[in-house]
Amino acid sequence: MSDKNTYQVPIGPIHPAFKEPFMVNFVLDGETIVDAEAHPGMNHRGVEFMGMHRNPLKVIPLAERICGICSIVHQHMFTTATEHAAGIEPTERARYIRTILAELERIHSHVLWAGVAAHEIGFDTHLHFTWKVRERVMDLLxxxxxxxxxxxxxxxxxxxxDITKKMYPKIEDTLLYYESLxxxxxxxxxGDTSIRLRTRNVGILTEEDALRxxxxxxxxxASGVRKDVRIDQPYAAYGDLDLDYVIPSSFGYENTGDVFSKTLVRLKEIPQSIDLIRQCVDGMPDGDIDSEPRKAVLINKLKKADGEGIGRIEAPRGEAFHYVRLEGGMEEVANWKVRASTYNNLTTYRPMFMGEQIADIPIIAACIDPCIGCMDRAEVVDVRSGERKHFSHEELHRLSVEKTKMLLGGLP
Amino acid sequence: MPTSTVFTLIRQLVTKKATNKFPVTYAPDNMHAAAAEIQKGRLKINPPVELPPNFRGKLAYDVDACIGCKICLKVCPSEALVFKPEEKKIKHYVSRCTFCSQCVDVCPKDCLKMSDEFLIAGLDKYGKDMVLNP
Structure with missing residues (x-):
């Protein structure tokens, strides 16, 4: 932070150098954050508009491309919403297959997140380790x-x-691998002390704030709020399965709502997902995988359908929501609205950032598992001098790694 | 020193690798020269990973079996399939395909199939192998 003038090259919000386009404004008092303001909306691609010019069967491959990691989540929500609007019931076997795939995706998303979180605080070995073990579930998918x-x-x-009996041994192999791991x-x-130092009492979200x-x-x-769509409003096969809210106090930890608790909740959801997949494989009913195998008939049925429907899914990142309206005589989807979980979680940034240091920005930003990536660009306002400064993602990452080294007693 | 790190390193020598092997053991000094050597058959490269049984690769189209019913056009999300009215057949742009396999599921005559071919990157998206039934 020198007094010299710096050049500001406008790179982004959309630029190949950044992971995803997003921006947060920070107000600083020295090293301490006194205010934070998130600016979403840099990643508008008009996906919903594109969906409104296609019939529902054409929208499914489009919906799964909304996000690369939640591709199952979005197609699941869109189909649920359309089924709700058209009054079509998915078959029992399809519900179980959907649940197995959704839980496999949860494992892959949480393992991926653990790697990203480790990278943000400077443990790249863990990043490589988690992303290596993630390959197994990707291979299974x-x-x-x-x-x-x-x-x-x-x-x-x-x-x-279909998921045939021939596939069961491979599914079980992968589940055993993750259990052993x-x-x-x-x-x-x-358990690691250095990771604890960086995550304990950092980015605290209180229960009141979480609810508010x-x-x-x-x-x-992680703050102790019992909120999970899989239990509150069961969809797919979750109504038949035995599962409970994963909150830190169930495992003998305090519901502090800091980054450590969020890591804990995500990690504890991996064995839960493994258990749910086992329950689904054991109780898989026989029958058709598709309520209407003739797609041409299905398109005609959807053309006649008139009504609106919603799809609520517990994505790996939290509840997400799709709204679909179909009009009679119209082949295209009349209206489609997507609300992803990161949109809700962005509001929790402010209380979490308050009073923290600049070097903690990457890990706190990553702790909600933002779908728009960690921060690509941050603007910092110094309250004392009123000076504005731009931090690139690389610079923030460097500061974060330095803080870890300093805490471990090494060279700053 | 028998630390856990040493054991891990020894174990890594004998266990099967999680990821694919590199095409060649050592990075070649000149990539173009190495590619030329491979084409002449003098340099052997490690094959890519085995494909899963239901892999969805490039579309295979049986022109003679097609009756031109146009149902596949109704489910193609990316307009990769185009109808040719004079022939009553379809034309497929591989570069636009999303590999969702909906046209294969919907075809009443089973003239569309997902093949195992996945090495379809190229510079010309309207090139020889990039448009089926041009």
Missing amino acids: EYITGNRVNYAMWTIGGVNR YGKLEDIFL LCGVGPTVR
Whole structure:
């Protein structure tokens, strides 16, 4: 922070150098953050508008491309909403297959997040480790669905491909692999002193704030709020399964709502997902995977359908929501609205950032698992001098790594 | 020193790698020269990872079996399929395909199929192999 004038090259919000376009304004008093203001809306791609010019079957592959990590979540929500609007019931077997895939995606998302969080505080070994072990679940998803990221598995009233008995051993193999690995992940993220130093009492979200700001998912469950769509309003096969809210106090920890608690909740959801997949595989009913296998008939049925529907899903990041309206005689979707979980969780940034240091920005920004990535660009206002300064993501990352080194007693 | 790190390192020597092997053991000094060597068959490269059984690769189209019913056009999300009215057949742009396999599921004559071919990157999106039934 020198007094010299600096050049500001306008790079972004949309630029290949950044992970995702997003911006937060910080007001600083020295090193301490006194105010934070998030500016979403830099990533408008007009996906909803595109969806309103297609029939529902064409929207499914488009919906899964809203997000690369939650691709199952968005196609699941869109199909649920359309089924609700058209009055089509998915078959029982399809509900179980959907649940298995949704839980596999949760494992992959949480392992990925753990790696990102480790990277933000300077432990790149853990990043490489978690992303290496994540490959196993990606391989399983590719084995089941035929593609690694965009699965194209959902259809209105069911799923496109079946999970056969031949696939069960491979699913069980992968689940055993993650079970054997879980102790190591817990050792790294919950037992390690240096990670504890960076995550304990950092980015605290109190229970009142969590409720008041309507946060969703692991972000608020870490504060002790019992909120999970899978239990509150069961969809797919969750009504038949045995599951409970994952909150820190269930495991003998305090519901502090800091970054450590959020890590804990996400890690504890991995064995829960493994358990849910086992329950689904054991109780998988026989029958069709699709309520209407003839797609041409299905399109005609959707054309006649008139009504509106919603889809609420507990995504790995928290509750997400789709609204669909179909009009009789119109082949295209009349109206489509998407609300992803990060939109709710952005509001929790302000209380979490208050009173923290600049070097803690990357890990706090990452702790809600933002879908618009960690911060690509941050503007800092010094209250004393009124000076404005731009921090790039790389600079923030460097500061964060330096803080870890300083805490460990090494060279700053 | 028998620390856990040493054990991990020894174990890594014998365990199967989680990821794909690199195409060649050592990075070649000249990439173009290495590619030329491979084409002549003098340099062997490690094959890519095995494909899963239901892999969705480039579309295979049986022109003679097609009856031109146009149902596949109704489900194609990216307009990769175009109808040719004079022939009553379809034309497929590989570069636009999203590999969702909906056209394969919907085809009443089973003339569309997902093949195992995935090495379809190229500079010309309207090139020889990039448009089926041009």
